[in-house]
Amino acid sequence: MKLRTMLLLLLLGSLLGTLGHALPALAQGTDLPTGEVRVVYFTSPLCSFCLQVEERDLPPLEAQYGDDLHILRVDTTTALGQRLFQTAWEQYAVPLERRGTPTMIINDMVLVGALEIPTQLPGLVAELLAAGGNDWPPIPGLEEAIALDAELEEAGGRPLWQARFLRDLPANAISATLLVLMLVLAVALTRPALWRSQFLARVPLWVKIGIALIGLGVALYLLNVEVTKTDAFCGPVGECNVVQQSRYAILFGFLPMALFGALGYAAILSTYIYEQWIRGPYAGTMSLVRFLLAAFGFLFSIWLTYLQPFVIGATCVWCLASAITMIFTVVLNAGSGWAALQTLQKRGWKGYLRALEREARPVATSAAVAPATIAPAASSPRRNESRKRSGRHRR
Incomplete structure (x- = not known):
């Protein structure tokens, strides 16, 4: 009797559970009255x-x-x-x-x-x-x-961009300030003479790689938020999850923006690795490739920074952090990048590649010249002996 009662209760519970899941679905698929x-x-x-x-x-x-x-x-x-x-x-x-x-x-x-x-x-x-x-x-x-x-x-009659901006005024004001600074920097980047600085050339390699690694870490964190559908930690300012859930978080309708950023930072890091450690046949072109990648990422960051306060109406501090790392990346590579672009403009691709080959040649040339400088020194005793004999004959 007890077993039969337990089975009935289990069946009743399963039936109620099934109805509980089915009723909302039925309600969604039915045109219920809306009153309007x-x-x-x-x-x-x-x-x-x-x-x-x-x-x-x-x-x-x-x-x-x-x-x-x-x-x-x-x-x-x-x-x-x-x-x-x-x-x-x-x-x-x-x-x-x-x-x-x-x-x-x-x-x-x-x-x-x-x-x-x-x-x-x-x-x-x-x-x-x-x-x-x-x-x-x-x-x-x-x-x-x-x-x-x-x-x-x-x-309520106000311009839409103004209403969006006022939704989160403190965070959106930070985005707008950063946007103005980026626009000023974009104008400055069009002038090569401003970037012929020895200070930028003396920045250690580990600093440049560290900045790119920070950008990659930010992009991977946002990608994890996108994939796992979890809430991002935003801190006291900003609405990161509003930005992450907007339609602008997906590029071309299928590519997560965070994945696009991670690929960009990975490409920049790969230029450092190829140039400094692999040293392949085109290692000299990496400064140009890296500058072009950073410039594209910088311009893309300008667009994203504009979208947050004026189109989405919310600011993501992680996105701002990514924009700042891209600012440092493009600034630190502007000098070498512009030098490579000017050489390319003057000499064309063939002349540019020949110039890179000449820069890579001194090591091999010095090794080839060394035996030639040693040879005269090796023959010097014979020359001294012949000079002595010639001196005796003269006497």
């Missing part, structure tokens, strides 16, 4: 019919229904709007002759033009409100436009 009507409106400032709909047809509906009607305006002249518009065409198999603005999508209905929208939209809105509302149409990527719309509403 949600419409996606593809428009363009260059479209006269869009202006007609915007000024004549939509204001009365929005005034009548208020918060019960949410129209998401998507500008098709922007990159995001154009991408979403093309996705919607494919999603709803819109014929070529109907692909234009203004276009509205409400539930599975696609309304196109200044005739369909004012004649059909009011009735659809009334029906959907009576049914409890509807959700957004399932257009891939639409959540990005929804988030942007929420940001614009939060800005």
Whole structure:
């Protein structure tokens, strides 16, 4: 009896557990009432019919229904709007002759033009409100436009970059300050004469390698955060996880930004190793390669530093640390890099490689010259003896 009771309890628990996992999934896949009507409106400032709909047809509906009607305006002249518009065409198999603005999508209905929208939209809105509302149409990527719309509403008429900057003012101010310094340095890097400094040439190799190792360590830490989906330690200032979770943390849609940075620092470190220890046939070109890598990484860091306070609205102190290490890397390699570039510009690739061969030749040349200098010394006793004999004959 006890065994039967235990089995029944186990079965009941398994059934409840299964239902507990299944119900949320069922709820996500069902169009539950939202209490409002949600419409996606593809428009363009260059479209006269869009202006007609915007000024004549939509204001009365929005005034009548208020918060019960949410129209998401998507500008098709922007990159995001154009991408979403093309996705919607494919999603709803819109014929070529109907692909234009203004276009509205409400539930599975696609309304196109200044005739369909004012004649059909009011009735659809009334029906959907009576049914409890509807959700957004399932257009891939639409959540990005929804988030942007929420940001614009939060800005309250202010420029969007200003609203984003003010979200985390202390950290974003640090990013903006660093951005200004990087822009000034970028201008200075275009002048080779500023980098002919003996001080930079005397910086020890271990310092340069150490800076690159710090940058590699930062990139690997952020890559670990990205792969393991854990929270980054950010400290008292900044919102590292907001930056890491933004769409800018992935490059080209598949490459984590941290991995891209790690590969860059690894490439810079490999130039030091090849130049100082491997010393292959092209070891002399490593100063040029390293400077070009550092310059690219520096310019890329400028773009990332700009994105944080003005586009993402959050600052990652690890990203700033990576930018600072790239600043030091490009500064310490600017002198040798510009010297190599000027030689390359004057002599071309062949002349540049010949110059590198001459610089690598003195060691071999000195070894070849040494026997020639010893030979006369070895023959000197015979010469002295012949001189003595010639002197005796003269006497």
